[in-house]
Amino acid sequence: MARREDKSGRISVFKGRKAKLNRAIFQILALKGPLAVYDICKLIKKQKLLRRKWYSVMNRRVRMLEQQDYIEKAGTRKTASCFSEDPKDLVFKL
Numbered sequence: 001m002a003r004r005e006d007k008s009g010r011i012s013v014f015k016g017r018k019a020k021l022n023r024a025i026f027q028i029l030a031l032k033g034p035l036a037v038y039d040i041c042k043l044i045k046k047q048k049l050l051r052r053k054w055y056s057v058m059n060r061r062v063r064m065l066e067q068q069d070y071i072e073k074a075g076t077r078k079t080a081s082c083f084s085e086d087p088k089d090l091v092f093k094l
């Protein structure tokens with residue numbers, strides 16, 4: 001039997017396996033403003049349900065959200081080891 005089409009009106013980033021992590025990333029960026037991926041990771045690990053998520057998983061998720069134009073780079077900042085890191089900011093996509 002074929003699946004029914006979902007007519008709930010939810011956008012695709014809030015569906016499926018990745019929905020919890022996407023929702024957490026959006027919530028943190030909305031409340032705290034532009035943050036680097038490392039800072040997003042530190043704040044997500046404070047949440048009980050997402051405590052065991054790896055940095056690489058969160059980094060990949062943030063890059064995919066950036067590729068889909070839900071978040072964007074908000075500038076660069078120097079890190080302790082003389083590399084640069086790009087803070088991300090939330091974009092409201094209609």
